[in-house]
Amino acid sequence: MNIYVRKVAVLGLLGAALVGCGEGVVPKAASTPATGDTPSPRASTTAAARPKPGAEPAAAPTMAPGPNGLTPVYTRRAASSPRSAEKVVALTFDADMTADQGPRAARGERFDNPELIATLRRLKVDATVFMTGRWAEEYPDQARSIGGDPLFEIANHSYGHYAFASPCYGLPTVAGPDMAADVRRAFDAFRDAGAVNVVPYFRFPGGCYDDAALRSLGPAGVTAVQWDVVGGDAFAKDADAVAEQVLDGVRPGSLVVLHCTRSAAPATERAIRRIVPELRARGYRFVKVSELMRG
Numbered sequence: 001m002n003i004y005v006r007k008v009a010v011l012g013l014l015g016a017a018l019v020g021c022g023e024g025v026v027p028k029a030a031s032t033p034a035t036g037d038t039p040s041p042r043a044s045t046t047a048a049a050r051p052k053p054g055a056e057p058a059a060a061p062t063m064a065p066g067p068n069g070l071t072p073v074y075t076r077r078a079a080s081s082p083r084s085a086e087k088v089v090a091l092t093f094d095a096d097m098t099a100d101q102g103p104r105a106a107r108g109e110r111f112d113n114p115e116l117i118a119t120l121r122r123l124k125v126d127a128t129v130f131m132t133g134r135w136a137e138e139y140p141d142q143a144r145s146i147g148g149d150p151l152f153e154i155a156n157h158s159y160g161h162y163a164f165a166s167p168c169y170g171l172p173t174v175a176g177p178d179m180a181a182d183v184r185r186a187f188d189a190f191r192d193a194g195a196v197n198v199v200p201y202f203r204f205p206g207g208c209y210d211d212a213a214l215r216s217l218g219p220a221g222v223t224a225v226q227w228d229v230v231g232g233d234a235f236a237k238d239a240d241a242v243a244e245q246v247l248d249g250v251r252p253g254s255l256v257v258l259h260c261t262r263s264a265a266p267a268t269e270r271a272i273r274r275i276v277p278e279l280r281a282r283g284y285r286f287v288k289v290s291e292l293m294r295g
C-alpha cells in the first residue's frame with residue numbers, strides 16, 4: 001500500500017490521541033509517492049546516516065530511498081511479507097526532551113523513566129528507544145546503559161524534538177536546510193554518551209512530515225519509522241486504559257508507539273506490566289524495529 005495513503009488512513013486517526021505531547025501527524029497527504037513499507041534487501045546505511053565509529057551496530061536493515069531520493073517511511077511489517085503472519089510486535093518508546101527544557105530538568109522535572117527500562121529488562125522485552133539528542137545529553141549514563149544492552153537499540157528522534165513540518169501541534173520547526181544536520185547532531189550526542197547499539201532509523205517529532213521534509217532529510221540517509229498502534233500514554237494516568245488501547249490494536253507485525261518520559265507519560269511502566277504478559281499469552285514475541293524490518 002502506498003505509504004502516503006497509510007499515513008492519512010492510519011496516522012491521521014492517531015494524532016488527536018497524542019496531541020498532548022506533540023505526538024501527532026500533519027493531516028495532509030504528501031503529493032509525491034514514496035517507497036512502500038517493505039525494506040529493501042540491502043542492510044547498510046549511507047555514510048551520512050552512520051553514527052561515528054563505536055556507536056553503530058552491524059548491518060541494521062534499511063529501506064531504499066524513494067523517488068528523487070525521498071527518505072523512505074516504514075510503518076509496520078507489510079502484509080506481503082513472507083513472514084507477515086508471524087506473531088511479532090515491536091514496542092517503541094520515544095525519549096522526548098526539547099532543546100530548551102534544560103531549566104525544567106534542573107528544577108527536578110524528570111524526562112527519563114528508569115523504572116520503565118528496569119521493567120523491560122526484568123521482563124526480557126526487546127525494544128527500540130527513539131531518543132532525542134538532548135535527552136542523551138541530559139541523561140548520558142542512561143543513554144550509555146540503554147545503548148549497551150543487547151535487549152535495546154537506540155534510534156534517532158531528532159536533536160531537540162522540533163517539528164520537521166508545520167503545523168505540528170505547536171512545536172517549533174526545524175528549517176529545511178537544517179534537518180539533516182539536526183539528525184546528525186543527535187547521532188553525535190549518542191556517540192558522545194557512549195551508546196553502542198544505535199540504528200539508522202528516525203522518527204519525526206509529533207509524527208509530522210511532508211514531501212519537503214522527506215526531501216530535506218534525504219542526505220541523512222535514515223529510514224523514517226512511524227507506527228500503526230498508538231499507545232495513548234501521553235499524559236495518561238490510567239495504566240489500564242493505555243494497556244487496553246495497545247492490546248486492542250496489536251496485530252502480527254505491528255509497531256507500537258509509547259513514551260519513556262516520566263513527566264509526560266507517568267502510566268507507561270504500569271501499562272507495560274500488563275501489556276507484556278497478555279501479549280505473550282496470545283503467542284506474541286517482542287522484537288526490535290530492526291528485526292521487524294528484517295522480516
